[in-house]
Amino acid sequence: MRIGELAAATGASPRALRHYEQAGLIRSERAANGYRGYDARTVVRVRNIRHLLAAGLTLDDVQVFLPCLDGDVAAAPPSDRGLRVALDRLAVLNERIAAQTEVRDRLEAALRHRSATDRRP
Numbered sequence: 001m002r003i004g005e006l007a008a009a010t011g012a013s014p015r016a017l018r019h020y021e022q023a024g025l026i027r028s029e030r031a032a033n034g035y036r037g038y039d040a041r042t043v044v045r046v047r048n049i050r051h052l053l054a055a056g057l058t059l060d061d062v063q064v065f066l067p068c069l070d071g072d073v074a075a076a077p078p079s080d081r082g083l084r085v086a087l088d089r090l091a092v093l094n095e096r097i098a099a100q101t102e103v104r105d106r107l108e109a110a111l112r113h114r115s116a117t118d119r120r121p
Contacts, residue, residue, distance in 0.1 A: 001038045003028075010046040017046065023059045025049055025066070041070060048073040056093055061085050 003014045012020070020026045021036075026045055028036035048069045052062045062069075064085045068076050078086070 001040055001042070003036045003038070006038045006042060006046065009043045010050065012046050012050060020046065020049055020059070023063075025059065025062060025069070044071075045069045055086075057085070057089050061089055 001009075003017055006012070006017055007014050010017075017026065018036075021028060026038070026042050026049075028038050031037055048065070048071075049062055051074060052065060053059070064079075064081050065073060
């Protein structure tokens with residue numbers, strides 16, 4: 001299967017697929033004309049990669065899940081290492097959310113203050 005077919009089957013862009021390959025998450029064989037050829041089983045692997053990325057993990061985080069990317073990663077029992085990676089990523093996301101919430105609250109307060117001063121006679 002060529003890269004365009006894999007992209008169509010998975011919803012990933014060809015650029016993303018090349019990035020996954022560069023990260024060592026998927027493999028291709030090069031044809032004589034230089035085109036990448038992928039095994040049909042790569043569809044499941046790419047869908048699992050996209051599932052993990054959509055859950056907030058990074059490509060580096062996804063490396064931990066390499067042994068189970070060819071199966072049903074959503075239904076498989078998580079390994080201790082996988083749980084640790086997910087918990088660490090959750091902590092990072094919670095920190096970012098807290099920081100963004102703080103910035104939003106400061107901006108909201110500044111706008112309220114500005115609005116209140118604009119109404120004075």
